[in-house]
Amino acid sequence: MSGSKNINIAGIDLGTTFSAMAILNTIGKPEIVPNADGERLTPSAVFFDEDNGGIVRIGIEAINSRHLNAERSVRWIKRHIGDSNYHKTIDGKEWSAVELSSLILKKLKQDFAAVHGDIDSVIISVPAHFDEIRRKATMDAGKMAGLNVIGIVNEPVAAALYYATTRRVSGNVLVYDLGGGTFDVTIMSTHGSNMDIICSQGEHELGGVDFDQKVLEILQQNYRDKYNSELIITDEDRANYEDEAEDIKKTLSRRSVARKMLYGPAGSIKIEITQQMFEDSIAELLSRTDLLLDAALAEANMTACDIDRIILVGGSTRIPVVQKRLEERFSFAPEITINVDECVALGAALHAGLTFQREKPNSLPAGIANGLKDIKLTDVCNHSFGTICAPFDSKIGSRVIRNQIILKKNTPLPCEVSQTFYTMNKEQKKLEVTVTQGEDAAAEYVNIIATHTIDLPPGRSAKRPIKVTYSYDVNQRMHCKFEDVESGKVHELDLAIDKDGKLLETAEKEHNNQLEALKIE
Amino acid sequence: MVKMSDGYNLNLFLVLTVQAGLLYLFVRSLIKPASVSVVLTNQEEKNLHAKHLTVDLALTIACAGKKISVLQLKVIKNYIEKDIAPKRTSEKIAYYLKLLSYYFFISPDFNQCSLISKQIFELLNFAGRYDILDFCMRLVCADDVVTTKQLVLLKDMAEQLEIENERFRLMLGKIIPVSKYEVNDIEIILGITSDMDAEETNSLLGKEYVKWNARVTNSTPQIRKQARDMLEIIAKAKSQFTH
Ligand SMILES: Nc1ncnc2c1ncn2[C@@H]1O[C@H](COP(=O)(O)OP(=O)(O)OP(=O)(O)O)[C@@H](O)[C@H]1O
Numbered sequence: 001m002s003g004s005k006n007i008n009i010a011g012i013d014l015g016t017t018f019s020a021m022a023i024l025n026t027i028g029k030p031e032i033v034p035n036a037d038g039e040r041l042t043p044s045a046v047f048f049d050e051d052n053g054g055i056v057r058i059g060i061e062a063i064n065s066r067h068l069n070a071e072r073s074v075r076w077i078k079r080h081i082g083d084s085n086y087h088k089t090i091d092g093k094e095w096s097a098v099e100l101s102s103l104i105l106k107k108l109k110q111d112f113a114a115v116h117g118d119i120d121s122v123i124i125s126v127p128a129h130f131d132e133i134r135r136k137a138t139m140d141a142g143k144m145a146g147l148n149v150i151g152i153v154n155e156p157v158a159a160a161l162y163y164a165t166t167r168r169v170s171g172n173v174l175v176y177d178l179g180g181g182t183f184d185v186t187i188m189s190t191h192g193s194n195m196d197i198i199c200s201q202g203e204h205e206l207g208g209v210d211f212d213q214k215v216l217e218i219l220q221q222n223y224r225d226k227y228n229s230e231l232i233i234t235d236e237d238r239a240n241y242e243d244e245a246e247d248i249k250k251t252l253s254r255r256s257v258a259r260k261m262l263y264g265p266a267g268s269i270k271i272e273i274t275q276q277m278f279e280d281s282i283a284e285l286l287s288r289t290d291l292l293l294d295a296a297l298a299e300a301n302m303t304a305c306d307i308d309r310i311i312l313v314g315g316s317t318r319i320p321v322v323q324k325r326l327e328e329r330f331s332f333a334p335e336i337t338i339n340v341d342e343c344v345a346l347g348a349a350l351h352a353g354l355t356f357q358r359e360k361p362n363s364l365p366a367g368i369a370n371g372l373k374d375i376k377l378t379d380v381c382n383h384s385f386g387t388i389c390a391p392f393d394s395k396i397g398s399r400v401i402r403n404q405i406i407l408k409k410n411t412p413l414p415c416e417v418s419q420t421f422y423t424m425n426k427e428q429k430k431l432e433v434t435v436t437q438g439e440d441a442a443a444e445y446v447n448i449i450a451t452h453t454i455d456l457p458p459g460r461s462a463k464r465p466i467k468v469t470y471s472y473d474v475n476q477r478m479h480c481k482f483e484d485v486e487s488g489k490v491h492e493l494d495l496a497i498d499k500d501g502k503l504l505e506t507a508e509k510e511h512n513n514q515l516e517a518l519k520i521e
Numbered sequence: 522m523v524k525m526s527d528g529y530n531l532n533l534f535l536v537l538t539v540q541a542g543l544l545y546l547f548v549r550s551l552i553k554p555a556s557v558s559v560v561l562t563n564q565e566e567k568n569l570h571a572k573h574l575t576v577d578l579a580l581t582i583a584c585a586g587k588k589i590s591v592l593q594l595k596v597i598k599n600y601i602e603k604d605i606a607p608k609r610t611s612e613k614i615a616y617y618l619k620l621l622s623y624y625f626f627i628s629p630d631f632n633q634c635s636l637i638s639k640q641i642f643e644l645l646n647f648a649g650r651y652d653i654l655d656f657c658m659r660l661v662c663a664d665d666v667v668t669t670k671q672l673v674l675l676k677d678m679a680e681q682l683e684i685e686n687e688r689f690r691l692m693l694g695k696i697i698p699v700s701k702y703e704v705n706d707i708e709i710i711l712g713i714t715s716d717m718d719a720e721e722t723n724s725l726l727g728k729e730y731v732k733w734n735a736r737v738t739n740s741t742p743q744i745r746k747q748a749r750d751m752l753e754i755i756a757k758a759k760s761q762f763t764h
């Protein structure tokens with residue numbers, strides 16, 4: 001399977017709690033690549049060695065070291081990726097979420113190389129609801145780790161891709177992905193290996209770690225009730241009991257009651273947590289999964305009756321009440337046959353194969369090409385993209401700043417949409433344009449992902465047309481075109497994911513003076 | 522305590538009582554909102570009158586369910602100086618006394634709020650009314666806690682000013698951090714009313730959920746926090762209504 005002549009095409013699932021990697025074998029089938037310890041999943045945890053500043057431990061060792069020195073360890077980095085304010089300081093160096101993620105990816109790359117040699121092309125998966133900034137940050141982490149990242153794929157899409165290539169399916173499929181830190185629901189229509197994504201909805205902070213916290217709260221309360229004292233005093237205690245809580249949660253997926261001895265600072269306590277107690281504690285979090293499900297169905301213009309199958313993805317779907325609620329809602333049981341924690345990496349490898357085939361059809365080994373030949377995937381745009389403009393609000397009696405959506409969420413890819421805007425003032429010399437991402441009409445509720453200044457010819461009257469065109473390609477890359485219709489002058493803006501990361505900061509500073517630039521009729 | 526048997530002390534007591542009574546009457550006259558005695562035709566006069574009324578409204582709302590804070594007094598003082606700017610010193614002093622009286626003798630008549638709002642409605646166009654509701658929301662928000670009584674008054678104010686419910690809740694979501702609410706009143710925050718059936722409630726919760734869920738990754742930290750808090754309230758409401 002390996003060998004220098006072969007091309008190594010891989011997929012990586014960079015998870016909140018666990019990461020996994022898969023390779024396409026010689027006949028184009030994806031296989032999980034175990035890490036150096038022989039494990040198929042690697043905990044997404046980082047630990048900076050205390051004795052040797054040059055050593056960083058990734059995976060299970062990092063999890064264990066965390067109990068001894070929590071200060072030097074980091075987990076759940078994915079929750080912070082794309083957040084420029086997040087830093088972890090170790091020995092005076094500030095580590096960003098991108099840098100920390102790149103350490104995990106480097107470990108995966110290294111373990112892969114020990115068996116298969118270098119990776120030629122890789123695709124990393126992200127939650128469907130990740131915005132442009134988070135997608136770019138994930139790609140940057142890959143590049144920083146020395147990977148040739150040829151694209152990004154949505155986790156539920158990857159899972160569905162793997163699913164569709166392993167069995168015959170047709171009809172409307174709902175992918176329910178409840179992992180360690182995020183939750184995504186994707187609805188698609190399938191006919192054999194033809195898959196059309198219809199829509200996705202996701203929650204950024206809902207997953208196994210939140211369920212662990214609820215169990216932890218029960219432990220802390222029990223301890224308080226018995227000893228009138230706190231169970232957790234140090235960060236190391238917290239690390240320890242977080243893992244105990246996860247353990248209890250997992251036990252409750254198999255049994256109706258979990259028992260544990262806790263040795264706290266004021267004395268020991270025997271804890272007994274029942275499935276019912278656990279389910280009550282996560283009731284509100286589960287309500288959110290219901291709300292998201294409703295939102296996805298509404299967006300797809302469907303009801304529960306229109307869904308033919310449900311695929312479960314992510315470790316948290318092993319929780320019995322999660323499955324039970326789905327069964328009650330849809331009147332049939334979700335499919336739990338595939339490996340819920342591996343299918344994303346496996347699908348990402350398939351996606352990498354498809355992307356490679358599209359970009360370099362002649363370089364792809366015949367065996368792999370043959371394995372991929374029947375798959376056809378139509379993805380959609382995951383967010384709406386727009387621009388800030390200043391239309392006249394007749395009720396308020398003045399212009400109001402508004403976000404005008406140009407490219408609508410869930411438009412099949414590739415796509416291109418144009419809208420015409422008009423300049424506001426006579427003799428207007430400059431036009432500052434803004435590219436936004438988000439669904440809101442209120443400008444403060446959307447994120448500005450780029451700004452651009454266009455010089456206009458002198459001596460113009462007001463209300464001159466500017467044609468704005470947004471396009472989004474199958475590799476999830478966005479392209480913007482601003483055309484001054486009268487002079488024919490075109491300004492192009494490529495929001496390729498490798499664009500300078502500082503773009504956003506300047507965009508925010510300029511927020512106020514560019515708002516007035518455009519107007520809509 | 523005053524000993525009644527002691528003649529000297531009794532005299533002092535009477536004097537003090539009369540003084541306190543006079544002061545009280547004076548303060549009550551300050552608290553009483555300015556009413557429209559003449560028909561105003563000039564828009565500028567109308568605007569100014571609406572601003573005077575706004576001060577009364579703002580002071581009353583700030584006192585609802587809690588004591589007005591020094592910070593809130595400052596907000597109103599700024600409003601008076603910037604937007605009303607009384608030129609005569611005597612008028613200014615009267616205003617300051619009014620502010621102080623609300624600080625020391627809080628017993629405003631909350632029933633007045635509807636009435637004052639109605640008067641403002643007659644005086645101003647939509648944009649002007651919108652600005653006044655915005656001001657009162659920001660004033661309430663200048664303190665750490667926003668009481669339910671204040672929310673009820675703001676809601677009533679919006680109704681009298683004919684600012685639609687949808688817009689009212691949009692303003693509320695933007696201006697007041699959920700973490701400041703004394704109690705999370707889902708009727709006001711989410712617009713769920715007791716006469717809605719399960720389907721209506723679910724659809725409303727669904728809409729609010731989608732809106733706030735999309736804001737969880739906003740680039741402004743305050744908006745992110747607000748979105749997270751709102752999702753919690755929505756989830757709580759959802760589990761209440763489905764069980
Ligand atoms: N038997 C089980 N019962 C309950 N939870 C489980 C079980 N097995 C695993 N989990 C939970 O599943 C989560 C890990 O799932 P998974 O590997 O799919 O997530 P991830 O890919 O790391 O996260 P994400 O996709 O959200 O970024 C952990 O929180 C773990 O505790």
Ligand SMILES: [Mg+2]
Nearest residue numbers: 015179314344
């Ligand atoms: Mg995952």
